[in-house]
Amino acid sequence: MNISIIGSGYVGLVTGSCFAELGNRVICADNDSKKIEGLKKGIIPIYEPGLKELVMSNMKKKRLRFSSSVKEAVLESEVIFIAVGTPSLENGEADLTYIENVARNIAQNLNGYRLIVEKSTVPVETGKWVKQTIATYIKRKVKFDIASNPEFLREGQAISDFMHPDRIVIGVESKAARDILVNLYSPLKAPLVITDIKSAELIKHASNSFLATKISFINAISRICEKVGADVVEVAVGLGLDKRIGPSFLNAGLGYGGSCFPKDLDAFVTISEKLGYDFGLLKAARQINQEQKAFFLSKIRDALWILKDKNVGVLGLSFKPNTDDIRNAPAIEIIQALQIEGAKIKAYDPSSMDKAKAVLGKKVKFCKDAYEVCRDSDCLLLVTEWDEFKELDFLRVKKLLKRPLVIDGRNIYDHKRMEKLGFSYVGIGRRR
Numbered sequence: 001m002n003i004s005i006i007g008s009g010y011v012g013l014v015t016g017s018c019f020a021e022l023g024n025r026v027i028c029a030d031n032d033s034k035k036i037e038g039l040k041k042g043i044i045p046i047y048e049p050g051l052k053e054l055v056m057s058n059m060k061k062k063r064l065r066f067s068s069s070v071k072e073a074v075l076e077s078e079v080i081f082i083a084v085g086t087p088s089l090e091n092g093e094a095d096l097t098y099i100e101n102v103a104r105n106i107a108q109n110l111n112g113y114r115l116i117v118e119k120s121t122v123p124v125e126t127g128k129w130v131k132q133t134i135a136t137y138i139k140r141k142v143k144f145d146i147a148s149n150p151e152f153l154r155e156g157q158a159i160s161d162f163m164h165p166d167r168i169v170i171g172v173e174s175k176a177a178r179d180i181l182v183n184l185y186s187p188l189k190a191p192l193v194i195t196d197i198k199s200a201e202l203i204k205h206a207s208n209s210f211l212a213t214k215i216s217f218i219n220a221i222s223r224i225c226e227k228v229g230a231d232v233v234e235v236a237v238g239l240g241l242d243k244r245i246g247p248s249f250l251n252a253g254l255g256y257g258g259s260c261f262p263k264d265l266d267a268f269v270t271i272s273e274k275l276g277y278d279f280g281l282l283k284a285a286r287q288i289n290q291e292q293k294a295f296f297l298s299k300i301r302d303a304l305w306i307l308k309d310k311n312v313g314v315l316g317l318s319f320k321p322n323t324d325d326i327r328n329a330p331a332i333e334i335i336q337a338l339q340i341e342g343a344k345i346k347a348y349d350p351s352s353m354d355k356a357k358a359v360l361g362k363k364v365k366f367c368k369d370a371y372e373v374c375r376d377s378d379c380l381l382l383v384t385e386w387d388e389f390k391e392l393d394f395l396r397v398k399k400l401l402k403r404p405l406v407i408d409g410r411n412i413y414d415h416k417r418m419e420k421l422g423f424s425y426v427g428i429g430r431r432r
């Protein structure tokens with residue numbers, strides 16, 4: 001099939017490359033012409049394992065190309081995916097201006113039947129607005145369909161998630177749209193959930209909100225564990241072995257971040273309010289998440305007393321491992337809070353240093369590796385659980401630190417082992 005993806009970011013670029021890999025001819029379009037010029041030369045603007053190889057091989061096979069013209073993308077494809085950003089407005093509502101802009105742009109260039117698919121995460125009823133917008137701005141009398149096909153990939157394992165999804169959600173209102181999407185996804189052999197557009201939109205918001213709530217739930221349990229001397233890691237094992245609950249998303253720690261959960265929860269709370277429902281459960285999940293960072297900061301203060309002029313080493317800046325994405329990364333908020341109290345920060349991350357530099361500037365010393373972070377630091381904070389931080393040489397770490405204090409925001413270290421090695425070890429919700 002001839003496909004175009006409008007918006008070539010984390011989702012658009014992965015989606016486009018994977019559809020090309022499945023044998024389709026794909027145009028990835030973006031209005032960031034610098035990004036497109038780079039992509040044409042093989043410069044991948046994000047870090048995502050395996051993505052560069054996939055882009056290069058499909059460009060070579062002439063199944064994948066890049067364009068800064070939405071017009072070209074619309075004219076040359078049967079199916080158009082919208083994968084632009086849907087960030088939060090200040091009041092928490094989803095900012096749908098990029099979606100609206102693309103919808104108008106598509107309308108002005110439609111010259112025959114097209115299926116227009118919402119890939120971006122959007123509040124329920126956005127499909128209705130997209131349809132109305134296209135109908136309003138369309139220039140020629142041509143038919144079109146709208147569909148919702150939310151994306152569930154996770155940054156860091158996006159290609160594998162796209163190629164082996166748990167399910168594919170297809171929200172449609174015509175047989176033609178249904179047939180096109182079923183056909184397009186048929187090579188993936190994944191369970192299909194075929195529904196109406198509003199239900200598909202809701203599935204995405206409900207999924208992300210449920211997962212975020214699960215994280216906040218275990219974080220709330222971690223607080224109780226600390227109060228009574230129980231261990232949240234063991235509690236999570238006991239919980240997760242119940243098949244009705246499952247073990248994933250039960251790691252207590254600094255809470256969720258990233259470009260999706262915080263904004264999608266905000267958007268879901270706001271759209272629910274607009275629809276006349278007060279989604280108190282999600283508000284509580286959001287509050288627990290915020291408190292978890294404050295809780296972590298209080299642990300640092302408890303251990304170091306005065307933060308002014310203390311050297312604090314930070315391991316991990318991206319919002320989770322295997323990505324360079326620092327949008328809503330807990331590390332950024334924690335570093336900024338520590339700086340306000342006068343701490344001097346040294347930090348290292350395997351892939352997001354450039355992005356972090358752009359946000360944090362010169363006040364942070366960015367190091368070449370974890371050991372340079374440790375040198376002369378008064379404490380070491382583990383913020384993002386990259387694999388390479390799990391395998392540190394702790395004898396070396398101990399020699400480099402000014403005092404052997406590790407505050408582990410993701411509970412990746414074995415506290416008994418750390419204490420045996422002579423560290424003061426502080427985790428989240430761990431038995432002392």
Ligand code: NAD
Binds near residue numbers: 007009098260
């Ligand atoms: P992103 O910011 O990485 O990419 C969005 C791209 O859209 C940017 O490159 C931007 O330049 C482009 N764009 C904006 N307006 C445009 C326009 N008018 N014409 C052409 N291009 C335009 O965002 P992302 O992380 O890929 O997320 C995209 C959507 O997918 C969001 O709704 C997000 O919630 C959702 N989503 C993201 C993830 C994830 O892990 N990142 C997972 C599932 C769903």
